[in-house]
Amino acid sequence: MTDAVTPRSRAGIDLWRWAGRIFLTVMLLFTLLPMVWMLLTSFKSGFAALQFPPQWWPKEPTLASYRKLLDPTNSVGADFLRFFWNSLFVSTMSTILSVIVAVPAAYAFSRFDFPGRKFLFFSVLLRNMFPAVVFLVPLFILMRLLGLMNTHGSLILTYLTFGLPLAIWLLKGFYDNIPYQLEQAARIDGASRFQAFLLIVMPLSVPGIIATAIYSFIGAWNEYIFAYTFINRNDRLTLPIGIQRFFSESSSDFPGLMAASFMMSVPVVVLFLMLQRYFVRALTEGAVKH
Amino acid sequence: MSIRTSDAPAGGAPARTAAREPGVLRRTWIHRADYLYVLPAIVVMLIVIAYPVYYTIDLSFYSTPPSLQLRDKIFIGFDNYKTILESEVFWRVTLNTFIWTIVSTGCAYILGLGCALCLHQAFPGRAVMRAILIIPWVISAVAASYIWKWIYHSNFGVIGAILVELGIMDRQPNFIDNVNTVLASLIVVNVWREFPFAMIMLAAGLQTVPDQLLRAAKVDGAGAWHSFWHVTFPHLRGVSIATILLLAVANFNSFIVTWIMTGGGPSNASHIWITHIYEIAFGRQRWGIAAAYSVILFLIVMSLGYFYVRGLGGAEKEGGGS
Numbered sequence: 001m002t003d004a005v006t007p008r009s010r011a012g013i014d015l016w017r018w019a020g021r022i023f024l025t026v027m028l029l030f031t032l033l034p035m036v037w038m039l040l041t042s043f044k045s046g047f048a049a050l051q052f053p054p055q056w057w058p059k060e061p062t063l064a065s066y067r068k069l070l071d072p073t074n075s076v077g078a079d080f081l082r083f084f085w086n087s088l089f090v091s092t093m094s095t096i097l098s099v100i101v102a103v104p105a106a107y108a109f110s111r112f113d114f115p116g117r118k119f120l121f122f123s124v125l126l127r128n129m130f131p132a133v134v135f136l137v138p139l140f141i142l143m144r145l146l147g148l149m150n151t152h153g154s155l156i157l158t159y160l161t162f163g164l165p166l167a168i169w170l171l172k173g174f175y176d177n178i179p180y181q182l183e184q185a186a187r188i189d190g191a192s193r194f195q196a197f198l199l200i201v202m203p204l205s206v207p208g209i210i211a212t213a214i215y216s217f218i219g220a221w222n223e224y225i226f227a228y229t230f231i232n233r234n235d236r237l238t239l240p241i242g243i244q245r246f247f248s249e250s251s252s253d254f255p256g257l258m259a260a261s262f263m264m265s266v267p268v269v270v271l272f273l274m275l276q277r278y279f280v281r282a283l284t285e286g287a288v289k290h
Numbered sequence: 291m292s293i294r295t296s297d298a299p300a301g302g303a304p305a306r307t308a309a310r311e312p313g314v315l316r317r318t319w320i321h322r323a324d325y326l327y328v329l330p331a332i333v334v335m336l337i338v339i340a341y342p343v344y345y346t347i348d349l350s351f352y353s354t355p356p357s358l359q360l361r362d363k364i365f366i367g368f369d370n371y372k373t374i375l376e377s378e379v380f381w382r383v384t385l386n387t388f389i390w391t392i393v394s395t396g397c398a399y400i401l402g403l404g405c406a407l408c409l410h411q412a413f414p415g416r417a418v419m420r421a422i423l424i425i426p427w428v429i430s431a432v433a434a435s436y437i438w439k440w441i442y443h444s445n446f447g448v449i450g451a452i453l454v455e456l457g458i459m460d461r462q463p464n465f466i467d468n469v470n471t472v473l474a475s476l477i478v479v480n481v482w483r484e485f486p487f488a489m490i491m492l493a494a495g496l497q498t499v500p501d502q503l504l505r506a507a508k509v510d511g512a513g514a515w516h517s518f519w520h521v522t523f524p525h526l527r528g529v530s531i532a533t534i535l536l537l538a539v540a541n542f543n544s545f546i547v548t549w550i551m552t553g554g555g556p557s558n559a560s561h562i563w564i565t566h567i568y569e570i571a572f573g574r575q576r577w578g579i580a581a582a583y584s585v586i587l588f589l590i591v592m593s594l595g596y597f598y599v600r601g602l603g604g605a606e607k608e609g610g611g612s
Contacts, residue, residue, distance in 0.1 A: 016514040020408040024419070027405055030482065031423050037448050038437045052462075054451050101330045108327035120328065129595045130339075131543035133567045134584040137349070137577055138342035141358065161338040164331060222430040224546045229572065240432035244550070247436075254440055261433035272428045273421055284494030284529075 042066070042259035049254045065259035076246070080260065082235060083242030088267075090152050090238055091220035094159035098167050098216045099209060101160065106171030107197060111180070121172075132225050143230055154230045155238070159223060163216035170215065170282045174208030175201065211282030214275050218268045239264050343588070349581035356575035363578070370582035379558055379566070386473060387562040390480075391541045397481040398537055399530070402488025407518070409489070410496045420493075427486035435550035438479045442466050442551075466552050469559040476560055479547050484540070488533050495529030496522070539594060563587055 041049055043061040071077035108114075109121055139158060148154040178201055186196040224240045231237055237245065243264065247257040272279065350370055352363040374380050409420050426434065441448050442465040450462035465475040499522050507517040545564045548554060554561035554569060561569075567587070571580035 017411075020404075020411075023404050024408040027401065027423065027485075028419065031426055031486075034434075034437050034441055034482065035425065035429075037441060038433075041440065050446055052446060052451065053455060054446060054448060101334060104327035105331035112327070114325060114328075120332070129539045129543075129591050131564050131584075131587060131591065132545065133543075133564050133571075134346055134588055135338065135342045136568070137571055137580060137584075138345035139338065141345070141360070142337075142341065158338065161334055164334060168331065218428065222432065224432055224549075225568070240430060243432065243436070254443075254446070257436055258440065261430075261436045265429040265433045268430065269425055269428050272424070276421065276424065280490055280494070284491055 038258045038262055042255050042262055044255050046253055046255055050252065065253075065255045066263075068256065069259055069263065076256075079234070079242065079246070080263075083237055083239045084263075086152065086236060086242075087221055087239040090155045090159065091217050093152070094156045094163065094220045095213050095216040097156065097160050098163040099213055102164055102167035102171055102212060103202075103205075103209065105164075106168045107175055107201065109168065110172045110175035121168075136225065136229055139226070140229060148230075150231055150233045150236055152236065155220075155223075155227055158226045158230075159216070159220040162223070163212075163219050166215060167212040170212050171205065171208050174205045174282065178204050207278040208282050210275055211278045214271060214279050215283075218272065221268050346581045346584050346588070349578060350585045352578050354577040358575070358577055366578070370578045371586075373579060374582055374586070379561075382558055383561045383563055383566045386558075386560065387542065389473060390477060390544075390562050391538055394477050394480045394484065394541045395534060395537045397477070398484040399488050399534055401481065401485040402490075402533070403492050403526075403530075405485065405489040406492035406496055407522075409493060420489075423489060424486045426483050427490075431483065431546040432550060434479065434483055435547050438482075438547075439466070439551050442475060466560075467556055469556055472552055472556065472560045476548055476551060479551070480541065480544065483547070484537060488537060491529055491533040491536075492526060495526045499525045535594070535597065539591070542591065542594070 040056075040058055042065055043063070044055065044058045045060065045062055045064065048055055048058060048060065068074065068076050069080045072081055109117065143149050143154040146154075148157070182200050182204075183193075183196040186200050187193065191199065222240065223238075227238045227241050228244075231241065234245070243257070243260045246260065247253060251257075349363075351365060351367060353366045353369070354360070354363045405423055409416055409423075440446075442450075444450070444462055444464045444467055447462065447465070449465070450459070453459040454462060464471070466472050503521050504517055507521050512520070543564060544562070545568065548560055548562060548565045549568070552560045554565045558566075563583070564587075567580050567583045570576050570583065
């Protein structure tokens with residue numbers, strides 16, 4: 001096609017290409033520099049981090065901060081590992097539950113017509129738009145009534161409802177794309193409707209389920225406001241709140257804080273990068289279709 | 291690594307039909323058991339949505355004791371609403387909220403669009419670059435807030451240090467302890483976290499722009515800018531509306547960055563509604579006032595939601611995006 005391009009517009013395209021490269025480089029720096037600075041700081045000693053002008057590159061890199069956080073025999077490490085475990089437990093449980101609840105619901109929204117279907121689907125979407133704060137006081141009271149304050153149960157239940165709307169939305173998009181003829185064929189071969197769902201549709205929707213699970217997991221792992229409100233007991237805290245307790249305003253252990261921030265980010269980033277193909281597809285499928 | 295939105299070739303029409311066809315199935319499968327599939331979801335949503343919403347509306351008409359002993363609440367009608375609308379802080383926070391939401395959303399959208407367009411061309415290292423650009427969106431907002439708090443630190447912050455080293459400033463500036471710069475500084479953090487989301491969505495949208503049209507535009511001698519403005523951009527309408535509204539709602543509801551970095555300070559300069567309500571409720575324990583605030587907020591979000599659904603509906607009618 002290049003032969004159809006006039007010299008004038010080719011020069012124009014070159015200009016745009018260069019502008020694009022420069023823009024992309026700037027964005028890459030904007031994205032990376034804060035993370036690089038986090039890493040560099042985490043390898044400094046507490047003293048080295050508080051110098052001016054700063055050591056751009058750690059002169060005596062040390063793993064002390066990481067060693068401290070990962071050593072279960074000292075109190076900081078024991079706490080950090082417990083917070084890590086709490087986050088893992090809460091996130092995993094709410095992810096499993098949200099998939100179990102969302103899969104049949106999304107399937108029903110995609111396949112069946114029933115009175116109130118539209119209204120229900122709309123209200124599911126609407127949930128995502130409500131600010132968490134609106135739910136905070138009532139849920140606080142509800143958890144108190146149920147005796148769930150300071151338990152992981154309160155968080156699992158809350159995160160379940162968080163993840164649910166988008167999970168249903170994502171999965172519905174997936175089911176919409178699975179041809180119903182496949183199910184019909186199975187039905188003709190004598191499978192019950194539930195069997196057709198379980199044996200035909202479920203395996204085909206595995207990418208969607210993976211995407212949904214990642215979304216719930218990341219959401220729960222990063223959640224802050226409910227954990228901050230519902231949990232007070234030190235041994236039940238999740239990572240985001242735990243880290244805050246560690247490094248309260250008065251502390252100046254910035255290498256420790258950066259190391260902890262880094263370690264908190266690692267699981268979700270790894271999970272995401274491994275499975276981003278599924279995730280990005282599921283996330284954008286609905287929006288692009290609309 | 292490319293994002294395919296459907297297995298169908300450009301246009302995506304076959305996928306569209308497949309999505310419609312289950313209607314046939316619906317008619318033949320009407321059955322009481324259908325509800326069983328949705329029942330668990332309904333129960334969960336009722337407990338944690340219907341109940342809290344009802345509860346918040348109810349509570350907004352009462353004066354409540356700090357202890358939240360609800361036997362002792364006193365009915366006061368619309369007094370809580372009156373108190374809010376008459377307070378100066380309310381308007382300050384409202385202005386902040388709108389600046390925060392609009393500027394964050396706008397910047398995240400534009401930067402995301404730029405990145406999506408740049409990454410649309412094939413070049414070596416594209417997949418890696420895309421993966422890197424997505425990371426800020428994935429990492430914990432709490433971690434991001436601490437990182438940026440450290441970057442903005444008024445004594446040891448790296449941006450200030452660079453500015454001093456370059457001779458642009460003679461001493462470390464206060465980014466987030468300063469009433470004039472705090473909101474802008476927080477918006478930068480927010481945009482850093484959110485532009486990848488816009489990028490992902492718009493990159494997927496770009497996949498649906500028909501190649502033939504772009505080629506035709508080229509044959510007609512249209513420059514890069516013209517073919518973007520007249521061909522690509524109109525095709526992104528549907529995705530853009532969805533992206534902007536999702537971002538706007540997320541920004542409107544955002545809590546963590548502000549709460550961790552400044553707690554709304556200094557002197558309310560960075561409070562947005564969410565953080566302000568949180569402080570009224572759990573800081574000052576004025577539950578009734580906080581509930582009334584929440585109801586106002588709730589009405590605003592409902593109207594945003596209305597536009598969202600209408601926006602999507604409009605996009606669908608025009609067949610935009612797919």
